[in-house]
Amino acid sequence: MSPARPLRLSDGPLAALRARPLAAEVAIATARKGDYRAHPIDQAHALHADPMVDLAEYGVAGANHYHATHNPPYHADITGSIPALRARRSVAQRLARVNDRLAAYGLEIWVFDAWRPIAVQNHFHDHWMPDYLRRARPELDAAALQAEVTRYWAKGAPGGRIDPASPPPHATGGAVDLTLRDSASGAHLFMGSIFDDVTALSNTDAFEATDDAMSFSALEARDNRRLLFWLMAGEGLANNPTEWWHFSHGDQMWARITGARAALFGPAPP
Ligand SMILES: C[C@@H](N)C(=O)N[C@H](C)C(=O)O
Ligand SMILES: [Zn+2]
Numbered sequence: 001m002s003p004a005r006p007l008r009l010s011d012g013p014l015a016a017l018r019a020r021p022l023a024a025e026v027a028i029a030t031a032r033k034g035d036y037r038a039h040p041i042d043q044a045h046a047l048h049a050d051p052m053v054d055l056a057e058y059g060v061a062g063a064n065h066y067h068a069t070h071n072p073p074y075h076a077d078i079t080g081s082i083p084a085l086r087a088r089r090s091v092a093q094r095l096a097r098v099n100d101r102l103a104a105y106g107l108e109i110w111v112f113d114a115w116r117p118i119a120v121q122n123h124f125h126d127h128w129m130p131d132y133l134r135r136a137r138p139e140l141d142a143a144a145l146q147a148e149v150t151r152y153w154a155k156g157a158p159g160g161r162i163d164p165a166s167p168p169p170h171a172t173g174g175a176v177d178l179t180l181r182d183s184a185s186g187a188h189l190f191m192g193s194i195f196d197d198v199t200a201l202s203n204t205d206a207f208e209a210t211d212d213a214m215s216f217s218a219l220e221a222r223d224n225r226r227l228l229f230w231l232m233a234g235e236g237l238a239n240n241p242t243e244w245w246h247f248s249h250g251d252q253m254w255a256r257i258t259g260a261r262a263a264l265f266g267p268a269p270p
Helices: 012-018 023-033 089-103 118-136 142-152 216-234 252-258
Strands: 052-054 086-088 107-113 175-182 246-248
Touching: 012 089, 012 216, 023 252, 052 089, 086 089, 089 107, 089 175, 089 216, 118 142, 175 216
Parallel strands: none
Antiparallel strands: 052 086, 107 175, 175 246
């Protein structure tokens, strides 16, 4: 018996997700996110000690974007990066369930990054992004430059010592950066910007207001971002409104955006 042909994205339940606007949810997330690093963390929660696992063990595909050479816009292996893609077990299970929904369409999640060494976080927040901005936007004063850095890169930990009450999202094991791809060819769905673009183009709702019925690029990016957003929301993951690729469950950003009383995860266990 020949394998069933994959469903088309114009059909079935995922077509409905691609047609579902997301601007209202993004506006709520933007309003709530605020100073998310000050949100309480519930150390007594049953998931607080959720173990770390390799995403590959849960059938979730990906390659660490920071531990690579052909990784625009960096084009360099970042010092301190690792090949592994690790996350909390409950997060891996959520991603696996998203993959179950995608399978009939011949699609799957592709992960760019998950748990991130603090050296990598510090590199981008303290050095790479400020250096880049000083060259590209020399008109920015110190405060404006810092605001622009933290729009896209969370503060790490000076000296590498993570404050257990305020870990950067990717140090918790609850945050993942990802997209969708065709499982057979490996081709990524078009999302309208590259991963880690640090402009408004990366805002999750960047294409929601498109009124140009002839811009198939804008329409395709809009519908694919909607698909990713609603699939992840269906598994309880919250999206960072300035980055279409960043989702989390259990960290402080997730707690702020979803209205949870407390986050579940502090710094990830070894
Ligand atoms: C820039 C991106 N890869 C990212 O992960 N940003 C978030 C906000 C972070 O640094 O935690
Ligand atoms: Zn991220």
